Amino acid sequence: MENKYDVVIVGSGIGGLASAVILAKEGKKVCVLEKNNQYGGNLQTFSREKSIFDTGVHYIGGLGEGQNLYKYFSYLGIMDKLKLKQMDPNGYDLISFGEEGIQYPHGQGYENFVQQLLIYFPEEEKALRQYVEKIQAICDSFPMYNLEQGTGYNDQIVSYKLSDFLDEITTNEELKAVLVGSNFLYVANKEKTPLYVHALTVNSYIQSAWRCINGGSQISKLLIAELKKYGGEIYKNTAVVSFEFDGEKIISCTTKEGKVVVGNQFISNMNLKETIRMVGPNHFSKPFVKRIMSLEEVTSVFSLYIVFKKDQFPYHNNNIYHYKNKEDIWDTNGKCIPGWPNLVVASMNANSMEQSFADSMTAMTYMDFSEVEQWQHTYNVSTIKQLEKREEDYEQFKAEKAELLLQELEKIYPGIRPAIQGMYTSTPLTYRDFIGSEKGNMYGFIKDANSPMRTFISPRSKIGNLFFSGQNVRMHGIMGVTIGAFVTCMEMIDREILTEKLNQYRDDTDHT
Numbered sequence: 001m002e003n004k005y006d007v008v009i010v011g012s013g014i015g016g017l018a019s020a021v022i023l024a025k026e027g028k029k030v031c032v033l034e035k036n037n038q039y040g041g042n043l044q045t046f047s048r049e050k051s052i053f054d055t056g057v058h059y060i061g062g063l064g065e066g067q068n069l070y071k072y073f074s075y076l077g078i079m080d081k082l083k084l085k086q087m088d089p090n091g092y093d094l095i096s097f098g099e100e101g102i103q104y105p106h107g108q109g110y111e112n113f114v115q116q117l118l119i120y121f122p123e124e125e126k127a128l129r130q131y132v133e134k135i136q137a138i139c140d141s142f143p144m145y146n147l148e149q150g151t152g153y154n155d156q157i158v159s160y161k162l163s164d165f166l167d168e169i170t171t172n173e174e175l176k177a178v179l180v181g182s183n184f185l186y187v188a189n190k191e192k193t194p195l196y197v198h199a200l201t202v203n204s205y206i207q208s209a210w211r212c213i214n215g216g217s218q219i220s221k222l223l224i225a226e227l228k229k230y231g232g233e234i235y236k237n238t239a240v241v242s243f244e245f246d247g248e249k250i251i252s253c254t255t256k257e258g259k260v261v262v263g264n265q266f267i268s269n270m271n272l273k274e275t276i277r278m279v280g281p282n283h284f285s286k287p288f289v290k291r292i293m294s295l296e297e298v299t300s301v302f303s304l305y306i307v308f309k310k311d312q313f314p315y316h317n318n319n320i321y322h323y324k325n326k327e328d329i330w331d332t333n334g335k336c337i338p339g340w341p342n343l344v345v346a347s348m349n350a351n352s353m354e355q356s357f358a359d360s361m362t363a364m365t366y367m368d369f370s371e372v373e374q375w376q377h378t379y380n381v382s383t384i385k386q387l388e389k390r391e392e393d394y395e396q397f398k399a400e401k402a403e404l405l406l407q408e409l410e411k412i413y414p415g416i417r418p419a420i421q422g423m424y425t426s427t428p429l430t431y432r433d434f435i436g437s438e439k440g441n442m443y444g445f446i447k448d449a450n451s452p453m454r455t456f457i458s459p460r461s462k463i464g465n466l467f468f469s470g471q472n473v474r475m476h477g478i479m480g481v482t483i484g485a486f487v488t489c490m491e492m493i494d495r496e497i498l499t500e501k502l503n504q505y506r507d508d509t510d511h512t
Contacts (some may be wrong), residue, residue: 001235002031003262004261010253018076026497048422051359058347087211093319159449215349319346398427
């Protein structure tokens with residue numbers, strides 16, 4: 001490692017890695033510093049009994065030829081190298097409730113999305129067409145979503161509540177529940193969630209939905225290869241512990257081992273609250289610090305990782321979102337006990353283009369950090385080796401929760417238990433330790449249609465050479481954070497030059 005760079009990026013989530021590739025392609029001398037043993041943030045994978053599991057990327061949308069993430073990934077140089085498996089075109093997500101026995105499909109392609117649901121809601125064609133038209137219109141109002149330059153956001157759009165929109169297009173409560181059935185992707189709140197959050201999240205999956213064969217870590221590996229191709233550097237097990245100033249600008253950061261890394265510009269891909277704490281609240285304006293530190297994060301997740309016996313359980317090329325009741329569609333994240341889990345999300349892992357049997361599955365549900373708060377002062381020993389291992393009662397807690405989740409899973413997949421070879425779990429503490437998110441939250445700050453601008457955070461800080469990237473800035477998810485990386489970089493390099501280079505991808509034929 002040298003000690004001076006044009007840009008030093010702290011954190012190797014997709015926001016940090018994409019920013020690094022963009023800047024390195026534009027001729028900057030770039031260095032990425034990662035505190036953990038594995039790069040990628042939510043792109044990380046891990047192995048249990050030779051089965052590969054994702055920590056956060058269970059499927060990706062918008063990767064069909066000519067679609068928006070396809071274009072962004074093409075610019076980044078990784079699209080043609082990804083190993084992907086397209087999910088069931090007629091039902092990539094299946095939504096179900098209680099004992100109904102019906103699995104409502106979300107189909108790929110706007111017309112197909114309508115047609116698949118018309119089978120179950122033949123009287124609701126007008127509402128379904130209004131829905132897909134509005135989703136596209138909302139997405140079109142965010143210029144960078146379509147690789148276009150724009151100026152700000154429409155106040156009416158960002159303050160338009162998802163629940164109000166659904167009430168306007170239909171009185172059918174079952175259809176409303178089905179349309180927001182995959183809201184685990186953004187954590188729905190009936191009184192707060194803006195329509196634009198729903199639209200920007202689900203639109204790309206309606207365009208096309210894909211699984212990463214053998215996990216999403218291939219994205220980070222490919223981005224790192226591109227970074228190195230352009231002369232960039234990246235280091236893991238390199239925790240930044242402080243930033244040093246000369247007047248109003250950062251001049252360097254210091255690692256845990258005492259290495260000083262000098263930079264002209266810095267990007268924090270860490271969560272925003274941790275950035276403020278590490279840089280020092282006194283370097284930001286008091287109103288900014290007060291606003292950010294008062295923002296509430298979305299909830300966290302409990303995950304059950306299942307390894308199947310060989311050729312014992314059929315592979316399903318879709319995801320299941322199963323609710324105990326239709327009433328659980330909203331604010332499920334707040335329903336810890338009793339009745340937990342109110343929602344089960346089940347996603348099988350792809351290990352080849354053609355597979356008849358499942359190798360493994362991830363089952364997830366909401367878990368609030370308060371559930372594990374009594375162990376918050378302990379840390380995963382494989383992440384932070386010098387700290388004590390968690391107590392036996394924590395392991396017992398996980399085992400009890402795993403059993404409750406498995407019991408719900410059996411209602412969706414009768415006969416699943418005998419096919420299981422091994423089971424493993426993660427809690428909000430796991431996500432906090434491995435991903436670095438505040439209280440293990442999934443998607444950053446809660447977006448609130450009642451005060452939408454509170455969570456619109458500029459990628460340029462008041463410190464002249466410090467910038468932000470990652471899911472705390474604008475939108476979460478692979479799509480949102482990738483676009484956010486370009487927005488961040490446009491604050492650091494010539495916006496017109498980068499836009500011009502993006503134009504050749506923007507103008508590709510759209511096959512959606």
